[in-house]
Amino acid sequence: MSDDAEIQASSSPNASIPGMTTGKGILLYLGSFGILIVLFYLAMKFDSFSGGIVFFGYFALGFFLNRIVLRGLIEWHPVYNTLDNVASGKLRMMLLWPVTYPALFFQLLVSQHL
Secondary structure, eight states: OOHHHHHHHHHSTTTTSOOOOHHHHHHHHHHHHHHHHHHHHHHHHOTTSOHHHHHHHHHHHHHHHIIIIIHHHOOOOTTTOOHHHHHHHHHHHHHTHHHHHHHHHHHHHHHHHO
């Protein structure tokens, strides 16, 4: 590998992130969904367990998935890498993550294997 290629690889924003595969993304999604189910169960079972924890947990898990999974799996095309496109895409993925991530994984698997 040439020196220029090494500089470009080390200066890219995702260079320090280990390779994210679709399988790892699915496992992280399933773990996050499991945590959300546990939070819902605790909020329903115990009166002392606040529903606010579920509310903030939902957004925290969406933020986590955006930072780890979405960043590792998706690379924005330079033509569509506008503030409006990226912000709306990331916000939609974060706010509706229980529905949007399975759709993303399905699209990635179709793209990779068909």
